[in-house]
Amino acid sequence: MVTIFGSDVNIELIAVILGLVQVLFQILQSNVMWFFAIVSAIFYAILYADTKLYALLAMDIYNIAISVYGLFQYVKVKREVKKEGHDEKIQIRKLTRRVLWFSLSSTLVLTVVVAMVNSGLGDPYPIPDAALGVAAMLGMFYLSRQYIENWYVWLISDVLSVAFYIYIGFHWTAVLYSVYVLSSIVGLNKWKKEGIRI
Numbered sequence: 001m002v003t004i005f006g007s008d009v010n011i012e013l014i015a016v017i018l019g020l021v022q023v024l025f026q027i028l029q030s031n032v033m034w035f036f037a038i039v040s041a042i043f044y045a046i047l048y049a050d051t052k053l054y055a056l057l058a059m060d061i062y063n064i065a066i067s068v069y070g071l072f073q074y075v076k077v078k079r080e081v082k083k084e085g086h087d088e089k090i091q092i093r094k095l096t097r098r099v100l101w102f103s104l105s106s107t108l109v110l111t112v113v114v115a116m117v118n119s120g121l122g123d124p125y126p127i128p129d130a131a132l133g134v135a136a137m138l139g140m141f142y143l144s145r146q147y148i149e150n151w152y153v154w155l156i157s158d159v160l161s162v163a164f165y166i167y168i169g170f171h172w173t174a175v176l177y178s179v180y181v182l183s184s185i186v187g188l189n190k191w192k193k194e195g196i197r198i
Contacts, residue, residue, distance in 0.1 A: 015043035016176040023183045034071035055114045055133030070144030092148045092195035110134050128164050151188035
């Protein structure tokens with residue numbers, strides 16, 4: 001609970017509801033998902049700041065920025081594909097080896113650096129906070145670029161997040177991430193069946 005204008009507000013529950021709506025639109029690949037991603041990230045940023053989970057706080061600040069970028073990317077690609085007569089299809093890209101190796105090595109290095117910074121700032125869970133925060137940033141980047149591999153990143157990250165959130169007592173968020181696990185499977189299958197490579 002956080003007090004806003006003199007009233008206790010369950011920020012976690014609001015963020016969870018917004019996150020559930022966002023993932024529905026993500027699976028449908030609707031641009032509306034970016035609005036819900038931004039608003040949910042704002043509520044989670046408040047929650048993480050209050051609980052000193054600094055990497056997850058940074059992740060949500062990043063998510064706000066990458067969501068704006070993602071919205072513009074989706075609109076741009078949809079315009080291009082619509083010109084070719086494929087407006088009803090999901091437009092997907094496949095990672096190149098170069099992007100894959102660069103992103104994996106960057107993720108590892110960034111996780112170590114963020115864990116060290118978290119520890120110095122008094123984060124109660126510096127390593128899992130860093131690992132989950134950085135993995136989510138990678139998933140959002142992949143999603144914004146429409147890489148189908150975003151679903152694999154989300155699946156791994158979400159399974160680990162469920163355990164972490166149960167451990168720290170964020171039970172509503174653990175429920176949300178359980179839904180994210182299922183939605184990652186549904187989203188991956190939907191993209192594989194209905195997507196067109198661009």
